[in-house]
Amino acid sequence: MDAKARIREQDDTDDAGAARAALDTVATRPMIGNEAIARGAWEAGVKVAAAYPGTPSTEIMEFVGIFPAGDIKAQWSTNEKVAMDVAIGASFAGVRAMTAMKHVGLNVASDPLMSQAYIGVNGGLVIVVCDDPGIHSSQNEQDTRMFARFAQVPVLEPSDAQEALDYTRWAFEISERFDTPVIVRSTTRLSHTRSPVTTGPRVAREPLGFNEDPVKNVIIPAHARLAHPRVLEREAKLAAYFDDPEFTRWEEGDTSVGVITVSTSYAYVKEVLPDAATLKLASSYPLALDRIRAFCDSVDRVFVVEELEPVIETALHAAGIAAEGKAWFPRVGEFSPENVREGFRKAGVLEAVAAPEPWAVTPTMRPPVLCSGCPHTTSYMAVRAVEGRVAGDIGCYTLAAVDPLKAIDTCVSMGSSIGNAVGLYKAGQETRPIIATIGDSTFLHGGIPPLIDAVYNNANITVMILDNHIVAMTGGQDHPGTGKTLRGDETHRIDFEEMVRACGVKSVRTVDSYDVASVYQALREAIEYRGVAVVISNRPCVLDPVKLKGSPLQVRADGCTACQSCMNLGCPSLGWSDEMLDGFHKITIDESSCIGCTLCAQICPSDCIRPVAN
Amino acid sequence: MDGSSEKAPAPRNVLIVGVGGQGVILVSKVLALICQRQGLEVKQSEVHGMAKRGGGVFSHVRFGPKVWSPTIPQGEADVLLAMEWSEGLRWLNHMRRDGGTFIADTRRIIPPFAFRSRKHGSQSAYSSQAPREVMEMVGSGYALDASKIAADLGEKRAANTVLLGVLSMALEFPVEDWREVIAETVPAKALEVNRLAFEAGRDWVETTRAIPLAERLKDLPGREAEAETLAPVDIRFEITAEWCKGCDICVKMCPERCLRLNDRLVAELTDAQACTGCRICEWLCPDFAIRVQRVPVLEPVA
Known part of the structure; x- marks a missing residue:
């Protein structure tokens, strides 16, 4: 689904009434999980939505952008924390608000989340977080359910695209009813699987107006001490609320084995063990323990099948409920019908089936690579030529860490490169020139405070900003450096040279990424410079916003x-x-x-x- | 407990694989639309992110009265449609052993990774398993040069539609549904060539089916003749230190980055193992100071 094409299509629609009617029509069609989440938000009457792109969550905000601007203000924010703050602000204003991010984006946004968990909401506030079990396109496979438990906010976990829509809509009800932010947790497999979804109309919401309650809204120590007990009461109320056949669904079956499961793990359980008694949860936190206990008492042997961390299993053990789980099912990587089946085999539930001897095949290794004509290539040829100690960052250019460019020494998290370079310099051990390389969007996301830090603390480092005018890795999204908004409207464009100078950098030079000699020369001079020097390597991405093709x-x-x-x-x-x-x-x-x-x-x-x- | 006693018939599984940019997702969307027309539940699962970066791409399509898992369990793909030869090999064991159909484009897209070893006499690390031996091992299915069939129709890019034609022969859906969905999916100006490509794929299967496998195998590309094995050589990097003025050209231009200037500013080899003996330093040295020799390694006489 090309969401951007549909945004343009939407803009071209003159007949707003017809478009409106088409949106409101109840229909069933296949959607990826991310589209269903966007649709669910629109149906719930969301007014403000903000996100920073990140696989596998990116398409959510692109799909939100398809809906009329009169319905939803949708925007790319500079990073996940800002997106979260924007959504929180809208909730304060009394409208429903949503933010969406990948799992590691929640690390960035966790500061306001932890406060908001105490503050609660005015208009419903939903945080969609997409985990990446199997690490298809991330730096780790952290389990957001742990974050929900940590922040003491409920987490809803849909198992297919229909539930993604339904749970998103439902999350806003819970948010307002229990005065809490709600996390909707997806995973790569749900976000990017297309399955049939029945849509509904949008429920228009009357804005609640700003709630003039400083004791609630201003989270100073005196107020926070009042809020914390409320958070614990809320946890208990939510657990009681989830004790309902709709949310904690008891599917009768063979009682020799009972399976408690959640999210897409449910689909794998149904695939390999369709006849077992099953308790399908909508949430891993908080748990409806009474209902779970009754289920466990009704079966001979209880299994918890949950991807990644044993969140439910640990909670059951703490509650004195005997359940088996991670002894049989992996704690790392993505679940599949194969490894869920294998787990039940090891546990003696399913019989081992002799698999045929696999065909001996020798496929070719095919790791992802930088594209033909990628402007990042020259920058990394140059940092290799000067034998730099290179602190890398997050983006397509991380691919320069492997053969043949092999030019990146470290990669940590969004915006880390510059701070890492400062540390490498301060350690005083490095004989090579210290270079931080960071993309345009990553720089705006998290590179500015460390650049100021570098100048402030007199670090002798070189920073290369690889400006390809787009968020490339996630499929070409706009950001403040592109001069375009999510909906494609012209807006103020950040000038990188101006920005860098404003941070106090004296040596700034912009070069054409396709001019090999200039890039080498500029980098050499930057390294010679004592202090923070910035080289901006400037050329648009060859794929986005337009696919470039010159004469070969x-x-x-x-x-x-x-x-x-x-x-x-x-x-x-x-x-x-x-x-x-x-x-x-x-x-x-x-x-x-x-x-x-x-x-x-x-x-x-x-x-x-x-x-x-x- | 017997895990296979499902009430509804098991879903059918089609695994579509290829390389980023080939149109794997497009082909699976066409298939999903056709399944939907039959009133079947469809789940189609793919992974975004790296797809555009030249990596392998795969799409699981499952359809039936009820579909649970979004991915196809290993060994249960009824059809494996490979749009690139080596990607087909990568996923071959995902195919059902009893009655699975392997449809493979013999087109080879060789990744940069396959050219990593540049030693004297190196060959690309692309899979050496050729269509003839693989089809003999699998025992059924179709290996075809879809790009060539499409090119013969005047549009190389219609190779995907040729493969859809082949796929349509492996599934039981009415051919009219295929034709209509393809007509709805492809751009209007490419309609005619895609129509022809679809029929060409079907015709190819008709013709090929009539030929016994043993006969068919003969026409498939076999393993390429092993490249002539080169006699092993020792690489010797020699420099006349008095002539070297430390200009750094060889150091900067060495493709293997295994030269440096020593503290007397004379070029020297840092890693004899990394040097491939390409001689670029010898050719570029303005002072004729470098000589690279490839000395044959002599076998001891027994």
Whole structure:
């Protein structure tokens, strides 16, 4: 689903009435979980939604952006904490508000969450967090249910796209009824699986107006001490509320085995053990322990099947309920029908089935790579050439950590590179030039405070801002440096040079990422500079917002010395030809994918890479 | 307890795999739409994020009266549709052993990773298993050069639709539904060529089915003749120190980054294992100070 195309389509619709009617029509159609969440928010009457992109959550806000601006104010915020604060502000104003982020985004946004857990809400406040079990595109696989328990806010865990819609709508009811922020937790598999969803109309909500209650809204120590007991009372009330057949669903079955499960794990349990008595929870926190205990008493053996951490299992053990779980099912990685089945086999519930000897196959390793013509390539060729100690950051450019660029020494979290570089410098151990590399959006997200820190504390480091004018890794979202909003409207554009100078940096230079010599030269000069020097490597991403394609290049085979210098770029358009020179493959360029960036031509020592002759 | 005693018939599973940018998701959406027309529940699962970065892409499509797991359990794919040869191999064991259908485009997309070893005489690390031996091992299914069939129709990019034509022969849905959904999905200006490509895929299956497997195998690409094994060589990097003026050109241009200037500002080899003997330093040295020799390793006489 190309959400952006649909945003444009929406803009082109003249007949607002017809569009409105189409939106309100109750229909069943396949949606990915993220679209269903967006739809659920719209149906719940959400007025303000803010997010920072992050796989697997990105599409939620893109889909929210499809709905009329008169219904929902949707925006990309500079980071998850800001998005959370925006949503909290809207809740203070008395409207329903939502923020969406990936699991590690909640780390960034956790500060206001922990306060808001005490403050509660005025308009309903829902935080959608998408976990990434299996680490498809993240730095860890932390379990957001632990965060819900930590913050003492309820967490709803849909198991398919229909529930994603229903639970999101329901989350707003819970939020207002129990005066609490509510987390809706998705996972990669739910967010990116398409299944049929029946939609409903939007319920228009009257704004509640600002609630003039400083004791509630201003969380100073005296007020917080009053709030904490309320949080504990709320926990008990919520547990009682979840003690309901709709939320803690008891599916009768074979009582020799009873399975307690939640989220997509439910689907795997039904796949491999369709006849077992099943207790399907809507939430891992707080738990409806009475109902769970009754279920456990009705079966011979109780299993908890939950992805990642044993959140439910641990709570059951604490409550004195005997249940088996992580002894059989993995605590790391994503669940699958295979490993859930294997768990039940090991536990003696299912019989082992002799699997046929697998076919002996030798597939090719195919890790993700930087695209043909990626402007990040030159920057990393340059930092390698100066033998820098490179603190990397989060984005496509993390792919430069592996062969053949192999140019990044560390990668921690969004915006960490600059602070890490300051620490590397302060440790006083490094003989190599210390370089932080950070993307444009990542810099705006979390790179500005550490840059100020570097200037303030007189660090001698070089910062390369890799400005490709987009949030590329998540599929091309706008940010404050692009001059466009989520809905594609023109807006104020942050000027990076101005921003960097305002932080106190004296040495700032912008270079063209496709001009190899200039990038090398600028980097050398920045390293020579004593103090914080910033080099902005500037070229748009080749994929977004528009896919770039220039005239391709070709290798003149008679000039190619098979030296492999160009292969150091790791460009997917470059490969080996069958022709060899003294035992080395000459190079050939795939014209269909080459975009003509000329990087290979610029570094070819024998000058044999030229435009394809027309 | 017997886990397989489901009331509703088990769902059918189609696993579609390929490389980012090939259209795996598009093909699975077409299939999902067709299933929906039959009134079946469909779950289609994919992973976003790395898809555009040249990595492998896969999409699980499951359909039936009731579908639980969004992913296809290993060994239960009724059809494995591979849009790239090696991706097909990667997922081969996901296919059902009894009656699974393997449909593979023999097209090879060789990733940069396969060119990592640049030693003298190195070959690409792309899978050496060729269609003939794999189809013989699997015993059924179809391996075809869909890009060539599409190119013969004048539009190389219609290879996906050729594969949809082949897929349509492996599933029991009415052919009219396929034609209509494809017509609804492809851009209007490409309608005719996609229509032809779909029929070409179907025709190819019709023709191929009539030929016994043993005959078919003969026409498939076999393992490429092993490249001539080169005699092993020792690489010797020699420098006339008096002639080197420390200009740094060889150090900066060395593709393997295994040269440096020593404290007397003379170029030297830092890692003899990393040097491939490509001779770029020798050719670029303005002072003719470097010589790279490849000395054959002589086998001891027995």
